[in-house]
Amino acid sequence: MFGLTIACLVTLFCVSSVYCQIPPGYTCVPAGTCNINNGIDIRIVTPGNVNPCPPGQVLCPISATPTPTPTPTPSPTTCGTRGVANINPADGFATPGAYPWQAYLVNQTGYAGSGVLINPNTVLTAAHKVYMNAATPNQVGVYMGVYDSAQLGLRYAVSSITIHPGFNPATLFNDIAILRLSAPIAPLPQQFINTACLPTAGQSFVGQTCSVSGWGQTAFNVNDAPTRQQKQVGVTIVNYATCYASMSNATLLGTNVNLYLDPVGEICAGGQAMRDACTQDGGSPLVCLVNGRFVVAGLVAWGKGCGQAGVYGVYVNVPNYITWIQNTLATLNG
Structure with missing residues (x-):
């Protein structure tokens, strides 16, 4: 159930610690926050170029003050609920939307495993899936609301990876990590995206x-x-x-x-x-x-x-x- 192989993967973004050159007079802001032209995102497209901003961000004129992105407060009344009905309970293929909290993870090798959304900008996962990217979180991406792995949708950038200090990659003791998204997912809940509820400390599920x-x-x-x-x-x-x-x-x-x-x-x-x-x-x-x-x-x-x-x-x-x-x-x- 574990194992990680590092390889190269070409993406649509500049993949290094330094992104492509940003044009003079512009800066990178989260998508949807550039406060110009009624809030639309400014796009600069030139032949052969890619987006010079990190994943999830767009170019914006420095003269246009970016609108701050609010951090939603997760509601305990909505976590762990589904936005779709008529869920098939049988083992086998799931019903689309049955697990709106499940994150589909990728890294520089492609598909990298799963995680679970626990608040609008935090994914919990197994440390063995991401510890080799602890210093390069930009190489890890999160997709939410996925059912078909050939139709992933929007990639959410990861700004930091926190590995449990007691994690042992040889024995997988303390195999837990936290991914912080660069921008929160809002609004929540959505039909196919929601958080799962966290348990209480020491809660037992034996027999369930x-x-x-x-x-x-x-x-x-x-x-x-x-x-x-x-x-x-x-x-x-x-x-x-x-x-x-x-x-x-x-x-x-x-x-x-x-x-x-x-x-x-x-x-x-x-x-x-x-x-x-x-x-x-x-x-x-x-x-x-x-x-x-x-x-x-x-x-x-x-x-x-x-x-x-x-x-x-x-x-x-x-x-x-x-x-x-x-x-x-x-x-x-x-």
Whole structure:
């Protein structure tokens, strides 16, 4: 469920720490904020040129004072709700709009996994998906409202990546990271975009059947990610003892189980044949319905194969990291 290969990718934007030259008398501002000509965005198009501004920004005359972009306050009354009806509950292909909080991530290699929108400018994901871009967040992009991976829509730029200080890329302990978007998504909720609710610290979902969705491989040995359509599957969260007993089997981790299975920072779910997240689903949210709203219980982290009976998928235990998430957001909001 993890792995990252760095390669080069040509984009429509200038990809380096220094963007293309900005014409004299102009500056870069977030799209939609250039206060001129009734608020339309000024575009300068010359043959062979690309947008010299970072993703999500446009050129604006310096004489036109940019209108400040307000930071929306997430409403607890709308998180975890869907904007579409008639959701198909069966395992398999999801209904478009069923998971409006799921983020589709890309980096310089292309498709890079998933995340979950927790407020208008913050995406939570697995650290193993983004830690190699911690110093180059401009190479990571976020798409929201995606159903078909061939129709991504608007790319949201990432301004910073915060990796949990205890993250261990060898064992995937503390496998959690926060992506800060360059500009907030507004307004929310939308029909196909919304936030998921965060759990309370220490909240337990053991015994509950929850949903995980994404575009990862359809089987462990089938390299077909990202799949065209978003997939979904219901998995039941089990207690640590059950997961430990499975993973300590000699055919799985054996005596190495304590090196990789974190009793505090991870939870396990699934164990049914052909019902599991899989390779390249890393960072995908595991959401549970609580009092009519979907709450983030976990993030896809790792496993042994995919969809084997009696073998559980391992997820980041999001309730264990609520204090870190809140402290990080407070620092970012500064």
